[in-house]
Amino acid sequence: MAISTISARLRQWSACAAILGAAAMGALPAPAQAWPDKPVTVIVPWPAGGPSDIAARPLSKYLSETLNQAFVIDNRAGASGNIGTGMVARAKPDGNTLLITASGPLVINQYLFKNMPFDARKDLMPITNLLRVPQVIVVNPSVPVNNLKELVDYIHDQKGNFSWASAGNGTTQHMTGELFKRTADLRMVHIPYKGSAPAITDLVGGHVAMLVDSTIAVVPMIKSGKAKAIAVTGKHRSPQLPDVPTVDESGYKGFESYAWYGLFAPANLPSDIAEKLNKTTLDFMKTPDFKRIMEETGSEFVGTDPATFASFIDEESSRWSKLAPSLNLTLD
Structure with missing residues (x-):
């Protein structure tokens, strides 16, 4: 993929994240009211029991209890995360369909699939980073x-x-x-x-x-x-595995890689819903339950606003663009 094309696509994330700011200035239609007014589907594009569920299930439980509405996990695995992610990308941006996923469909698959069923930067809105492990x-x-x-x-x-x-x-x-x-x-x-x-x-x-x-x-x-x-593979040893050295310590200087998991919604989500969802999620991330999850998984606290999360995704996409195309791997 040409560098100019990559740069253009990276800018689209920032434009998507800027929706919240634009809304505050009156650039968007009047926000939706009384959300959530019916059960919310939280799609996880991986099999049940995987790492994404570690964040998705307790967060959904907290959102259900706090917002007085059911948030229901729907595991839709397949095509390296593209099937479930595509469902959210095509969903109506009313807050009733959300996505919790690992990074693959957002920053890697674009370099491995010839025919992506969605454009992550155009079709999805980042809400917050949940875990970086x-x-x-x-x-x-x-x-x-x-x-x-x-x-x-x-x-x-x-x-x-x-x-x-x-x-x-x-x-x-x-x-x-x-x-x-x-x-x-x-x-x-x-x-x-x-x-x-x-x-x-x-x-x-x-x-x-x-x-x-x-x-x-x-x-x-x-x-x-x-x-x-x-x-x-992290920069530092994991608190859960203090006796296990890093790859860097083991002789491969500069080696560093993390798995991360985030919360997303369809693009053009009304600003009031996005703000409410972000705030409620960050509130959950300050609870003892979530702190326990971080301790048990070795995660760093990375709760962010949409714009900061979008910038992080830009960096990740750019980094993997240097490796993924060189694998000559086509997944479709």
């Missing part, structure tokens, strides 16, 4: 390695006969694994799954040797001894 390189306990150097040497010794798993093509987990593969000059076979839950199941069952996934998904498996942690 490091990822972990883990292996099945039967793999005879205990640190990253040993893992790299072991993969080299397999001469291409080594498999690793991710939550799906185009996910941040996939991109992080590809970045590690390129950084360490490895030959290994990628096995994409339809979400984190089935990938973890096959790792624990010994069907794949290695997995890259967020601390949200794999810390329970690590603590139970069903998976062995090798390295963390």
Whole structure:
């Protein structure tokens, strides 16, 4: 994709996020009233039980209790998150359909699909970032390695006969694994799954040797001894895994990657609904329940306003644009 095209698309996010400011100046029609006045569907474009659900389910419960209306999770997996995300992109912007997703459909899929069913920057409005968590390189306990150097040497010794798993093509987990593969000059076979839950199941069952996934998904498996942690991909060690070094510490300086999860709505959401949704979500993120989630998952607090979240998405999209096209991977 040409740099000029990427830059133009990045500017569209900022324009979408600027809707709130424009509305305050009278640039939009009169806002909708009495929202929510009927049950709200919260689409998660991944299988039930995956990392996105960690944020989606408690947030939906809080919104239901606080706003006196049902917020119902609807897991719509498929096409690396494009199916569920596209449903929200095409939905009426009345606040009755929302999206909680990982980053893949927003910043990566555009470089991997020839025919995207939506334009994330035009069709979706960022509300707030919910979680930003490091990822972990883990292996099945039967793999005879205990640190990253040993893992790299072991993969080299397999001469291409080594498999690793991710939550799906185009996910941040996939991109992080590809970045590690390129950084360490490895030959290994990628096995994409339809979400984190089935990938973890096959790792624990010994069907794949290695997995890259967020601390949200794999810390329970690590603590139970069903998976062995090798390295963390964040800038700092995870509080949940204080004895596990970062990839940077393990000899690959500057290596850094996070999984993140955000709340979105269809573009052109009325300003009063967007403001109410953002404020209520940020209120939830200050509760003891959410603080417990952050502690358990190793997440950093990243609650933001729509404009700040849009800027972050711009940066992420630009960063992955340097790697994703070079994979020569077409997903449709």
